Each structure stands twice: as structure tokens, then as C-alpha cells.
Amino acid sequence: MRRLRIISATLVLGIMPTALASADTYTSDQADFRLETVASGLEHPWAIAFLPNGDKLVTERAGRLRVIRDGQLLDEPVSGVPDVAARGQGGLLDILLHPDFDNNRLLFLSYAHRNAQGMTTRVARAEYQDGALQDLRVIFEARPRSGTTRHFAGRMAIPADGYLYVAVGDRGERDRAQDIGDDAGGVHRITIDGEAPEANPFHDQGGSRTLFTLGNRNIQGMTLHPDTGEVWSHEHGPRGGDEVNVIEAGTNYGWPVITYGINYSGTPITDRTHKEDMAQPLHYWDPSIAPSGMAFYTGDDFPQWQGDLFVGALKMQKLVRLELDGRDIIGEEDLLTSLGERIRAVSMGPDGHLWLLTDSADGQVVRITPAK
Template identity: 45%
Template sequence: MIRHAAVCLFALGLVATPHGAQAQTGLSITPVAEGFDAPWAIGFLPDDSILVTERGGRLWRLADGMRHEITGIGDVAVTGQGGLLDVLVPRDFAQTRALYFTHAKPQGAGAGTGVARATLSEDGRSLTDWQVIWEMEPGSSGSRHFGSRIVEAPDGHLFVTIGERGDRPSAQDLSRQNGSVIRIARDGTPPADNPFQGQGGTQPGIWSYGHRNPQGAALDSQGRLWVVEHGARGGDEVNLIEKGANYGWPVISYGTHYSGAKIGEGTSKPGMKQPAFYWDPSIAPSGMTIYTGALFPDWQGDILVGSLKFDHIARLSGDPLREVQEISTPETVRVRDIRQGPDGAIWFLSVGQGTLYRMTPD
């Protein structure tokens, strides 16, 4: 039974759960809070409390051994893969108390990926001034491929991943925002130095395009943006994002359609970027962090990605990038989000367990 009560919390720093995670991987995995219904994202506040979003429209704050529901979430379309999705705690939160969210924004008979800003009350119990600062242009239907990760760039602008909403050709159409990474200012406007700003017939917010359904995004220590995205049948990709670049979907791919039919023109084409890494078969990747902490010194610069399909966390390293470890334990069931915490621990959300976990070296 899914429980939405504050009692479903564990104190931080307890010993690992007795599932053999230490013996299998040399890691200690501790449950922090359980009973979530389709959890989607984690955010860390400066006072050491933690935010967790649920796709169904709930936002929770974990603090002082209790779990509190935060009120004030705006209108969210809970449909298929859509709902309340990512949360960003920006670097200036202590001064502004502003939070940013991605969500499926109702748009008449359909829905599109949107970005909202709201202010968290001083007691951490409610949001005020929920405002949609950006939304993709109406016109998409269906309930899949919202993308929806949000990352604060080094200059304070926001990167947001947008899925192609199941409309494959739209990812190559610069007059539409489907299948793109957008870059916007804090008020939702496109910065003047975006690559397609001022070009007739293009969407000025687009930073890169040719993406399918990017559900993980993170900055590395150099401030570069990396994205992980779902392929079809095979062809999940990790991409290093470059300004104005075309990542090929659906013209090139290392996967096939679910029917087994060939996708596009093959695996490469001039003018289209190659992935830094790809999986075949697909692992259904969601959530990404690039490790910079001190608890795992051998993991410096490594990419960690959750798998919704094979119930593990993939660790990638090296140049060229390769998968060096699959962290697979009873806790890593359908990993939706994974983050590095302020203390250098790895935190992840298991959809299958409805639980937030904290991972440290054994």
C-alpha cells in the first residue's frame, strides 16, 4: 500500500538495508523516505531539507525526520508520462527562495512541456506566485515524451530538455520546439546569444535539436551540458551538448523502431552529431549526475545514469566514454532520478520501491 504519511521516513545515516548491497558492490545503500507514488525528481535545499516531486502533482519536503506536503502547485496535466516532473533549486535560492519546475502544461485538448517558477514560504510548507514562465507552443497531442529535465547553466540561464512528444519529424523542424534542448533566461525569454535567435522561421529558445526524449541532464566540472535520452528499440544515447548542434533523431539512430524496422538513414550523416555513448539494447535511461564529490574519489568525472528497464545504475567513465559498472541491488528498481548530494553521497529515487535512497561507500 502506498502511504502518504510523515511516518514513512528513516533517519539519515543509518546502516544499509540488509539486502546485500555492500557485499555485491562495496556500497552502503540507506532508505531515507518511502511510500512515494511515481516519484520523479530530487532537490536539495540549503537548510539540508530535501524536495521530492511526484508525477501525480504532489511536492514533498523532507526535514527533521518528517515529511510535509507543500501546497501551491499550479495546474498540471497528469497524463501518461506527463505530470509534475523536475525541480530545480537555483544557486541563489537562499536570497530569492525561488524554485523552478518542469511539468506537463495543460494546453486545451493537449499538453506540452512547461517551466514554472514559484516562491517557497519561509516555513517550507507552501508555494506562492506559481507562474508559467515558458511553455512549448501548443499543438502536440498524446501523453508521452515530455523530456523535462532542467539544469542551471554556469551563467544562471536555464537549460530544459524537451521530448519530441512522439512526433518524430518535429525533432528536425527548427520552427517547433519538440525534440530540443532550450536555453532561457529566468523570466523565460530566449537570450540574445542563442544560436537561432533572430533567424526567421526558427524558435529562438532552441540550443540544440534532433533529440528524442531526454530525461537526464547534468553539468560536468567544466560547465558543459550532458544529456541522456531514450532511444526506441536500442539507441539510448549520452550526448555532450553543443550550441546549435543537431543530434540526428529521427534521421540517424543506433536503434530500430519497436516493429524492428530501420530508423531513418542509418547511424551517421554529415552535419549530425554522434553520441558520446549509446546502449543497445535500451536501458530506458532517466536521471543523470556527473560526480564531483569526495566520498567516491575513483568516480571523479564519472556519469551515473538510472535505468528504468533493467533496474540498475550505470556508471560511465573514460574518453571515449564507456560503461564501467552496473550497480544492481534490490534497491535499484526502476531508477527515475539520481543526484549528487551536498555531502558527496549519491541519492536516487526508485519508482519500483517508491523510495528515496542514499548511497555511500561501504
């Protein structure tokens, strides 16, 4: 993979809004659009899933799974959610539907879990029926546990191979990301029953049997390319060095041996940005934008956005649009910079719209629609 850093002008968009409302119109260099508030009053929403019947399931980091039905947030959360440790950056994280959800009703939840040995990232599988999770089973647990409350990662994807890909952060203990015997700091590939495929790259090397990649600091965005089916991701750097990558078997993405970031104190982490046998990012940000959530646009309302990659930003409070030519990132535009909201999740909805979750104690679910 090659690194291409794009330096482009930031476009400050539209009117200075005081709230998310459908009356707010934004102008970009390719399209005018509006934000439509679908639901509010969510406590730090983290991820959204779209059910075949039109309902939406939204995770709240505090440990609740909420239902949006006919544009209304239901008061009663989904029952049967696993025990979640909502501490630091931990809590209830991603939600992912099985590709055959219509028939098997299976979904997956990633979350932080705590016991006497410390905290870790878990994934549970359950059946969803009528507002309740049934037959819940833990199918993955990252080991070893630790006492930190940072960098749980948690993003998930199921590409065409049918396996579940799970991101685990370095837990704030950076050297763990280079240890193939440690589950922290990489992407794991498992079956939907939690088994390790024999084709996993470290299966026969004395390392973690589920480990698929290493050298990943804290992946906060994961999605499938609409044409190639590849798993794309992005991860937080420290002070600079946020990365966009394509997840490939056995790849070492370099953290913390190579990085374009520095310590939060301003001191260097390493003097290297390149090393043989370590991948270069497709794109990186310096300074850090704290990316979170990502989706390719595949709808019809904005044909000029077709195939563009959209990334939310927590620290910089914006939505970033990346233009692609294959794997090359050839352009970048900053959207919603005047909104003043941390964008936690970006999803492509079955209705052809981009959906966003804002990260706050009064978080909102919004969607992007054309300005007509």
C-alpha cells in the first residue's frame, strides 16, 4: 500500500446552526444538502443497525440498546443485553447484523467487559426477537485483560468470506500491538460461532489463532468497499497520524514502530515513518482529527458522491469526504465544520441516505438528504 497525503483547503459550510434541524442547509463544492434529525436524547450513541422492517437499533455506550420505530425513539430499551463495563472509553460499542438476518435474526454486539482480572473487548452473538435478545452467547474475548480503560476498538464487519472481523485496540499499552501472542492492537477473524479459521495468518506460528492483522492502534471505523468487498478501516493516531487502511491478512500496520504521530506531550514516539514489511497508510491526518465511523456513499440522491468515502471526526467535529481513484485518495473535503458536534458513526442506510450519530450526553441520529 502506498501513502498519499492530500493537503486541501477546508471548506466551512453553510449557515451557523444552533441545533440539528431539517431547515439547516449546507453547501459543499459538489452538492447542497440538509440534515434531518431522526431521534435525539441518546446517551453517547455509538453504532446503528437497520432492520428489514424499517426499525433501527442504536447502541448507547452506557450499555443500552435502543429502538427507533417510525421516527420515534422507544422508551423501553431492548432486553437481554450483556453485562457492559461503561468505564473510560469502554461500554456498549458496535452492532452488526448477520447478512442473513432476515432469516436467522442473528446480530453481533461488541462491548467492554470487566471482571477481577481487568477489562477487555468482547463480542456476543444473539437472536433478536420482538425487542429482546435471546440465546446470547459470548463468541470472542480479547486476551489478556488489563486495568486500562482505553482503546477497546470494537468495530466489526462481515465481508463475502462470511467470517466476522473484529477490531481490538492496543488498550493504551502500545507495545502489545506488535506481539502476535497478544490479542490487543489488531484485527481478529472468527467464524460466527467464534472459532478461528485455520487459514488465519498466525494460526500455526504460536500466536493468537484469531489474529488477522497487527500493529493497529485503535480502529474506530470499518466498512466494506462496495465494488471490491475489501475491508477498509481507519484508526486513531496519537497526536497526529490517524490512518486509513485496507485490512489484509498478516499485514503489520506498524504501530508503534512507525507512525506519523507524536506523543500527546509533544515528544517523539519513534523517528521512523517507514519500515520494511510494515504497511503504509492510504492516507493520514496530521494533526489528528480523531476519526470515527466510516461509510462509502452508494445512494442515488448525490450522484457526484458515488464511491466517495465519508469519515466522521470526534476531535475536529466534522464529516470528511474523501474522493477515490481505486485505492488512491485524490481529494478531501471537510463538511459540517460549523455544526459543533462530535461525529461518532457514519453509516449508509438502506434508504440511500448517509446516517450520522453525534457523540454527546444528548446524542442524536441524523441523516443527510438533498436540499430541495
